[in-house]
Amino acid sequence: MILAYAVIFLLILALLLQRDVSAIGKVKVRGGKKLLVIVVGLYIAQAILVIFVPGQNTLQMAILILSQIALGFLFVLNRHLPGAKLFALGVFLNVLVMVANGGWMPITPATYQHVHPEWATVEVGTRAPESKNIVLPRAETNLWILSDIIPVFLPWRGWAVSIGDVFLIVGIAQFIFQTTSKREKITAKTTGGSISENKGN
Numbered sequence: 001m002i003l004a005y006a007v008i009f010l011l012i013l014a015l016l017l018q019r020d021v022s023a024i025g026k027v028k029v030r031g032g033k034k035l036l037v038i039v040v041g042l043y044i045a046q047a048i049l050v051i052f053v054p055g056q057n058t059l060q061m062a063i064l065i066l067s068q069i070a071l072g073f074l075f076v077l078n079r080h081l082p083g084a085k086l087f088a089l090g091v092f093l094n095v096l097v098m099v100a101n102g103g104w105m106p107i108t109p110a111t112y113q114h115v116h117p118e119w120a121t122v123e124v125g126t127r128a129p130e131s132k133n134i135v136l137p138r139a140e141t142n143l144w145i146l147s148d149i150i151p152v153f154l155p156w157r158g159w160a161v162s163i164g165d166v167f168l169i170v171g172i173a174q175f176i177f178q179t180t181s182k183r184e185k186i187t188a189k190t191t192g193g194s195i196s197e198n199k200g201n
Contacts (some may be wrong), residue, residue, distance in 0.1 A: 150166070
């Protein structure tokens with residue numbers, strides 16, 4: 001969810017800076033529409049299973065991992081695009097720590113309570129409500145440094161993100177701002193009635 005907010009924020013920022021965000025829709029993606037549909041479908045299934053199905057089961061874990069791998073493959077295939085390599089690296093780091101911890105993204109009890117003080121205490125070893133996180137003590141977390149250890153607070157909610165998530169957000173920002181350019185400005189000179197055209201970088 002934090003990635004969705006990051007995309008929205010970056011697009012709004014691009015618009016405020018008068019970037020031509022319509023250029024994003026003109027980017028040609030390798031892999032075709034079928035691969036894109038598969039990735040989107042897996043993420044929709046992941047969201048449904050994570051939000052509406054409590055507990056931990058093999059189907060949830062499989063969809064979660066497959067959606068990450070499919071997304072990473074899509075960006076590796078399109079590594080020529082700005083930010084794609086950073087995004088793929090972020091996906092790889094997230095998948096690595098999730099696989100190392102049974103298919104879920106670990107978060108320590110202390111970090112979980114810090115970012116979600118309004119929620120009841122979650123039993124260690126169980127999945128947090130409406131989340132892909134599994135609550136594990138630091139000593140029991142494999143590759144702890146890659147888990148959700150960075151607290152992020154918005155006015156309405158808190159999250160914890162991983163180093164992989166940071167790479168994802170930086171990759172998205174690079175893609176948006178290198179793909180777009182400033183809109184052309186046309187100004188009329190007061191002398192001679194001629195029109196000059198200025199392009200932003």
